[in-house]
Amino acid sequence: MTDLVAYGIAIVALGVAAYAGWHTYHRRDFSNPLFYAIAVLELLLIALLIGGSVALSSTTRDVDGVLFVSYLVTLVVIPPAAVLWGIAEKSRWGTGVVVIAMLTVGALSVRLLGIWKGTYA
Amino acid sequence: MPDRSDTSHGFGRVLVAVYAVFALAASARSIFQLVSKVESDTVVPYALSAFAGIVYVVATYALARNHTRLALVTITIELVGVLLVGALSLVDQGLFPDQTVWSDFGQGYGFIPLVLPFVGLWWLRRSRSPQDV
Numbered sequence: 691m692t693d694l695v696a697y698g699i700a701i702v703a704l705g706v707a708a709y710a711g712w713h714t715y716h717r718r719d720f721s722n723p724l725f726y727a728i729a730v731l732e733l734l735l736i737a738l739l740i741g742g743s744v745a746l747s748s749t750t751r752d753v754d755g756v757l758f759v760s761y762l763v764t765l766v767v768i769p770p771a772a773v774l775w776g777i778a779e780k781s782r783w784g785t786g787v788v789v790i791a792m793l794t795v796g797a798l799s800v801r802l803l804g805i806w807k808g809t810y811a
Numbered sequence: 812m813p814d815r816s817d818t819s820h821g822f823g824r825v826l827v828a829v830y831a832v833f834a835l836a837a838s839a840r841s842i843f844q845l846v847s848k849v850e851s852d853t854v855v856p857y858a859l860s861a862f863a864g865i866v867y868v869v870a871t872y873a874l875a876r877n878h879t880r881l882a883l884v885t886i887t888i889e890l891v892g893v894l895l896v897g898a899l900s901l902v903d904q905g906l907f908p909d910q911t912v913w914s915d916f917g918q919g920y921g922f923i924p925l926v927l928p929f930v931g932l933w934w935l936r937r938s939r940s941p942q943d944v
Binding site for chain 2: 756757760764772775781783786787789791794
């Protein structure tokens, strides 16, 4: 769990948020490229869940395991939930839900780093 | 077009999503605090944290199911809560030894807890008078 991983994922999430926001602004329907972008992020988050769990089990750091893993799991759950919730809304705001979800992923990712480093409890 | 008098559609869908995030964040955080960190002298702030979580959960439910009166009540409580706790936490740091969503006017959450009730009330008002949309 490093700065690169946490901020890397946060930046990808912000990128997807911006792309979804573009959809919202231009009243575009939920597009395939947007779906793929979310899918890529989801794969990264699954990798983070696995990698983070392994790192947690082998670290000597004083990391709150329950809190850390709950963040990892929440991160994995958010994108699929946003896609389902977003597609169900037929107005322009369907992709707006994705914007919120991606910003949340970014924020959680940065906060996850804080938990790992012990600067946030 | 979705029914404009419904609080859960259109922009409301986004609002419900934001409320859902805060419902999860506030209640999960308070459960974690109550389970792992509570001491006899910190019960009150942690109970308040749990109360904030419940308010967000009920507000999310009310907005999602178009219960406008319940939404109005919970969002008003939320507004009073964030202003009161925000002010108190600035006046006396010792009152809230641990962060809650509402301390320092929600600074730890990008001040979204401060802005959210205003957006919520605006949305309720707007969805109650469809001719304005």
